Each structure stands twice: as C-alpha cells, then as structure tokens.
C-alpha cells in the first residue's frame with residue numbers, strides 16, 4: 327500500500343517527538359512492505375517565522391492531497407502577544423476545519439508497567455481503558471462573535487459557544503459506533519443544568535442513542551465527570567463530549583494514566599485524517615531531548631488503523647510501546663528511582679527495536 331502522509335512537526339517539542347514517530351513509521355512500513363511518501367511542511371510558530379502565516383496555503387494543499395497528516399505540536403511563547411489570527415494555535419484550528427476533522431478520538435489507557443506512574447493508587451487505576459470522543463469543530467473555540475473590545479481598564483471579552491443539531495448528531499454517531507466495538511458504554515458529558523448548548527447536546531445524543539440499543543448511554547455533568555475520572559477511572563469506556571470539555575478532560579486523563587506525553591489522538595470525519603499527540607509544544611522542556619515521544623508514536627498507530635485500516639501494523643506499534651515500557655524504559659516524565667530517565671531518541675530507538683523484533687509476525 328502507498329502511504330502518502332504530510333508531516334507537520336510544528337514547534338517546541340513537536341519536531342523532537344515527530345522525528346521519533348517518523349522513524350517508527352518508516353520501520354513499520356519497511357517490515358510490512360508498504361511504500362511511504364512523506365512531505366514535510368511548516369505550521370504554527372515555524373510557519374509564522376517563515377511567512378507570517380500559521381497555516382500557509384502550501385501546507386493546506388499538501389495536507390489535502392495526502393491520505394493522512396501527522397502533526398507534532400504548535401505553540402510558542404514568542405507569539406503570545408500576537409493578535410489571535412497570528413498565533414500558532416490559529417493555524418491548528420484552521421487546519422482541523424480545513425480537513426473537516428470533527429471527531430477527535432483520545433484514548434487513555436494505563437499500561438500495566440506504568441501503574442506506579444499514576445498519582446492514583448494502583449488498585450484504583452489498574453485496568454483504566456477509556457476513549458474520549460471530543461467534538462472538534464464547534465463550541466467556544468470556533469463560535470462567532472469573538473473579540474476583546476473597549477479601552478484598557480474597561481475592556482470586555484466575548485466568546486460564543488454554539489452547537490447545531492447536525493454537529494452533535496454526527497460526532498455522537500462516531501462515539502456510538504466506537505462503543506459498539508468496545509464495552510458498549512457511552513457517557514455523554516455536558517453542563518445541561520446551566521448551558522443551552524448542553525441541553526441541546528443531551529437531547530440530540532439521547533435521540534441518536536435510539537439507533538444503538540445495544541449501547542448503554544449515561545449522562546454526567548462535566549464537574550462531576552472530572553471528579554469521577556480520578557475516583558473511578560476504570561468505569562469509563564467511551565466519553566462523548568463537546569470541544570472545550572473534551573480538551574480539559576483528556577489532559578486530566580493523561581495525568582491519570584501517568585503522563586500527558588503518552589496520549590495519542592486521531593481527528594477524523596473528513597477526507598483526510600489528522601494524527602497528533604494530545605500534548606502541546608511544552609516550551610519548558612523543548613530542545614532538551616527529554617520529551618516523551620510515545621504519544622506521537624502511538625498517534626502513528628492510530629493513523630495506520632483509522633486512515634489505512636492497517637490494524638496489524640497499528641497493533642505492532644502498540645505492542646512495541648508496551649514492551650518497551652515493560653522493559654523499564656522511561657523518559658523524564660515517567661522516571662522513578664528504579665527506572666532512571668532516558669532521552670527522547672533513546673526511547674524511540676528501543677521502540678524501533680521492539681518493532682523490528684516483532685517483524686516476522688507482522689510481515
């Protein structure tokens with residue numbers, strides 16, 4: 327199979343973790359006999375530096391002509407004072423919209439080797455395996471009007487949370503379809519006691535659920551869902567929620583399973599899927615060679631599964647990551663006395679070795 331992929335490394339630790347993810351992708355493609363066609367393009371702060379646009383036209387057209395996009399992360403303090411449309415994050419939001427990627431899948435799984443890395447007691451966290459389905463193109467992140475207006479000292483800021491029934495319906499169907507292949511539970515998270523958007527959300531999700539009688543639907547307010555996530559994380563299967571709630575809950579889920587650096591994501595729904603680790607550009611550790619690349623590497627596994635239906639190759643990467651962690655390899659975010667930290671490139675190399683070791687089984 328020809329795997330035609332655009333790589334957008336982005337900013338901060340983006341290039342560091344993407345480099346390792348691409349090495350693993352090359353290796354899996356090699357051992358499985360797939361042909362890889364990669365093109366690298368700028369996004370975010372890197373693109374702002376190059377051409378004062380966080381998402382240049384050339385980057386968009388490369389992405390739209392690929393089968394999938396692999397992204398590192400965007401964001402840099404250097405652009406903190408830029409107007410909204412000239413911030414790195416604006417490039418990523420536009421890219422998601424250009425790709426029509428309305429459903430963001432964020433699995434949070436506790437690797438058994440990492441029980442001691444969760445801040446929660448092992449007996450509470452053991453067996454955690456949830457999938458957050460976050461609506462990605464609506465809500466307060468995209469709603470108009472939005473502005474900061476007025477004179478210094480008495481300015482007013484406005485954001486608009488907006489959801490249409492069609493937007494809720496389509497992402498709900500993604501969540502129910504995925505739940506069918508898992509433990510058949512969907513928990514829809516909203517704030518229906520306060521927000522109109524959430525009342526409509528709950529109504530539409532309940533309606534969609536009638537088409538999936540085999541899936542058990544529950545509803546939870548975001549505040550109590552956040553509490554339950556740390557009290558009883560193993561009870562969650564598929565969490566379905568709107569854009570901002572999903573953004574926040576998935577970082578929290580990263581904390582529960584040990585580190586944000588482990589979390590991968592897939593943004594699907596359009597012609598071209600977008601795959602990226604959940605974390606940001608982490609300026610505090612950028613350039614030090616200590617970032618955890620496993621979220622980026624696991625994003626490649628999601629790409630192979632969702633854009634190319636290569637389940638065996640995806641599992642090969644997931645098993646290699648699991649085996650690497652079981653052998654005690656840890657980046658700084660996961661290091662403990664018994665398992666001192668190794669670098670981004672070293673853990674990448676060990677995953678690669680594990681991929682190659684399993685090659686005969688996958689080829």
Ligand code: NAD
Pocket residue numbers: 339343398399400401402403415418586587588602603604605606607608609610611616617618619621659
């Ligand atoms: P962040 O995710 O970059 O970092 C949060 C914390 O987690 C930091 O302490 C960081 O060092 C740590 N961390 C993150 N990824 C890690 C990894 N792979 N390995 C080890 N530790 C890791 O979030 P932030 O600090 O709130 O934001 C930094 C910048 O990233 C901002 O400009 C923000 O807008 C941007 N951002 C981008 C994305 C994206 O590109 N999808 C997502 C979130 C934030």
